[in-house]
Amino acid sequence: MLYARTRGMAVWAVTLAGTALVAWWCAEWLIDTSRFGGAAGRVPVVSMAPLLAAAAVVGSLHVHGREIEETAARRQWLWRAGQIVLGTAVSAAVLAATVLLDAAQFGAVAMARNVIGCVGLAALASVLLGARLSWLPLMLYATTVYLSAPRQAQGATIAWAWPTQPGPEPAAWAAAIALFLVGSAACSWLGPRAPLGDE
Template sequence: MSPRRRALTGIGLYARSRGLPLALALLAGVCALVVAAAHRTDGAYAAPGWWASVVVLGPLSAAALIGASLYAPSDELDRTAVRPWWPRRLVHLLALSALACVPLALTGSGEGSASVTAALVRNLLGCVGVTAASAVLVGARLSWLPALCCVGAVHLASSEVRGWAVGVWGWPTRPGQEAGAWLAADVVFVLGAALHAARGPRPEGPRA
């Protein structure tokens, strides 16, 4: 077997075992909906409910799809492989995160669009970090649940709170250009990606 055929076979098997074709199609659809919603609400940044529906729920939905794709159907094979699997897990997570960030980074062109775009990208990175860590703790299939609970709790708790600290722990709800929110989201992303790369998703039963 030629090196090219062997490489394509390996990549193809990995992609199919993780359900990457479907994950990529759904991720593209979610990102397209988020971009369309952001364009339609351009200039309505302060409208009631707009922040939660677009800037928070959009990236959270994309991160949930990325987290679900981290499912490993053969945990024993991964652990006993000759070559370490952490580079594959890390590239997988970073590649999907980058693919989701690109359309979100090109969102909007009107008043306030820079802050909206920054918030979308920041929240995507932070939510991916939460789902990656959750995949290690509860499994990839349920990795969306801790992320949803975390973001929902932060959104509710930060609505009436003022002060510098809320800019850090309330990062999903902050304007896009706040340095503290970016720092918190980046730290969450790095820690979640590192934990997932080092440990891998929690073993789960076979698919029904």
């Protein structure tokens, strides 16, 4: 319980619940509005909701009592790894449940993939910027991809534009999983950078 109290676990849970409700409402509205083209109209939801979930997962790694953590007689990297994996799994499952209709296109499959990739990117950023600012590079990347990626991506474009690709796209999955593995490993082993005042 001390581990959960020294981090923002309650904030993560509240953020996830709020994000899921907003994502569900927006996805339903977009799919019911004819001018957005059905399931493909959910691209903004499938691209941006994972960003909020990832910011909450990695943001919860911020330690509110660093001196307590440094005196703990346990391997911190294992606890961080468990928190990242568990937070990612729960976030992916909850957000995927908000877009079950036509799940293969821009639905549950794409949502789960994007949560995995976004958490990896945010975890990697936290090593350089800290847990509280880890959302910033993720926001810049996701927004840039959403605004600039072609809607009919091919070849290498699929890999860098993974947040806007349909669910079953293998190259998009490979990019998201690679980001997750690298980001979660780096963050678990090194930990998020301490805020400037704590260094």
